[in-house]
Amino acid sequence: MNTIRILSETLASQIAAGEVVDRPASVVRELTDNSIDAGADRIVVTIENGGKRRIRVSDNGLGMSKDDLLLCVERHATSKIRTASDLLSVRSLGFRGEALPSIAAVSRIQITSLPQGRLTGHSLRISGGKLLEIKETGAPPGTIVDVKDLFFNIPARRKFLRAVRTETDHIVDSLSRIAMPFPGITFRLDDGTRNVIHLPASEDTRDRISGLMGRKTAEAMVTGEEKEGDLSIKVYAAPPDFARSRGDRLYVYVNCRNIRDRLVTKAIMEGYGRRLMKGQYPQVVLFIDIDPLEIDVNVHPTKQEIRFRNASRIFQAIVSAVGKSLDSSPQPFSRQGVLDRAIPFERVSSPAVS
Ligand SMILES: Nc1ncnc2c1ncn2[C@@H]1O[C@H](COP(=O)(O)OP(=O)(O)OP(=O)(O)O)[C@@H](O)[C@H]1O
Ligand SMILES: [Mg+2]
Missing domain, CATH: 3.30.565.10 (Histidine kinase-like ATPase, C-terminal domain)
Known part of the structure; x- marks a missing residue:
């Protein structure tokens, strides 16, 4: 039958x-x-x-x-x-x-x-x-x-x-x-x-960040860029004292598509390193622009996940862009103060090449 x-x-x-x-x-x-x-x-x-x-x-x-x-x-x-x-x-x-x-x-x-x-x-x-x-x-x-x-x-x-x-x-x-x-x-x-x-429409990304995350955060954010061939990364990173206990203020984009990706989150955290206390997440807007050949967007029906062909390259570039942005800050955000209070941050290691 x-x-x-x-x-x-x-x-x-x-x-x-x-x-x-x-x-x-x-x-x-x-x-x-x-x-x-x-x-x-x-x-x-x-x-x-x-x-x-x-x-x-x-x-x-x-x-x-x-x-x-x-x-x-x-x-x-x-x-x-x-x-x-x-x-x-x-x-x-x-x-x-x-x-x-x-x-x-x-x-x-x-x-x-x-x-x-x-x-x-x-x-x-x-x-x-x-x-x-x-x-x-x-x-x-x-x-x-x-x-x-x-x-x-x-x-x-x-x-x-x-x-x-x-x-x-x-x-x-x-x-x-x-x-x-x-x-x-x-x-x-x-x-x-x-x-x-x-x-409202504006030519400036910072206006949009301000509309979505608040003016104080947007104004305090420092920026960093990393360019390497077809890969370009731009980060707006809030100082460590804007950190939160939830990772809900991490906005990550690949070719303007909002994605959720543990590897990218890890890279951002690594970029902040010991500037953050354990259990804290920074407020960050990260734009990754990359040749579409280097990613697979057809992973999930909701299109919110993607795969990177060379994940470790992306990881390193993000760590570097975030680190650079924080190092370039004009007003050194009481890093020592943060470190004094910090429980030693458990550093996440770079992922294996996929
Ligand atoms: N607001 C819109 N204005 C103009 N064309 C539209 C609009 N919404 C949908 N379409 C047309 O209808 C088609 C089907 O839309 P649909 O959202 O189902 O598929 P898609 O956007 O092509 O792919 P996906 O399923 O990944 O969203 C689109 O490819 C587009 O040509
Ligand atoms: Mg559609």
Whole structure:
């Protein structure tokens, strides 16, 4: 007797969606990534009930034609790569062609878009992966994605959503992390009653850091750079006395993509070395720019992990950039004082070459 079955398309889509979208913050991240990839310089996010009832992201980017609107919600449909070799040179935030179909499979979604320079816009409505309608409509140039009732058709998932406050905090964190490397883009987040984030466009990265981490921290930060062939590292490092007991103020970017990476965290810590007390984490913004050939971004559906081809090279460069920035500080931050109070810092060793 044969016991193996092929799952229905609907169930397969819901399972796939589960990997990409696990809470409102991941919807915000995917939609905002799309707006950035579309070249927008103004992105406005509105949420209701911590995003559980509604998430609306509007941008003034390229926009989509009627045909593209119909295609963008199909699985594996993307304008960002064409061939396997394109995967080696990805610089856009998206490339998997998965986000919109995943969100559309587990919500009621409306996408309205007007391509720049065109007169007629279109609007598409989908509920739980089923196309309800596509119609002509007036719209501002750009795209508006309106996502309602996330996980309405997957009660098990919906049950895992947390309180409004918690989901809102996750959204604020996601959007902050996305916005950091794009000071030229205006970002707003409204939660229905108030403006939670307002980051006006600026030419200066330090303004963006100030908007996200506070003016005092931004002004105190020292910078360091490391350039070596195709690798360039720029770090904004807060003095050790700004350290915290949690590593939540480490903002790390590879080619403008926010990543979480233990190796990079270790390298930053090593760069601070004995300047930090044990159990403390510094406040740091680190931008790594590297030839996409040197990294693999296709490691995880959420695209927040990457692999470095030559991890030890990156490690050393970060340690050096962080160390240089702190050494270059004009006002020596009472290093002796810190050392006096410090429990000897257990130095982490460099990783083996991968
Ligand atoms: N805000 C937008 N403005 C213009 N085009 C968009 C927008 N959002 C999506 N698109 C188009 O729809 C396509 C599908 O989007 P989707 O997010 O599903 O995939 P992706 O961004 O290509 O890859 P990933 O799944 O990694 O995000 C994109 O490749 C892009 O062409
Ligand atoms: Mg995308």
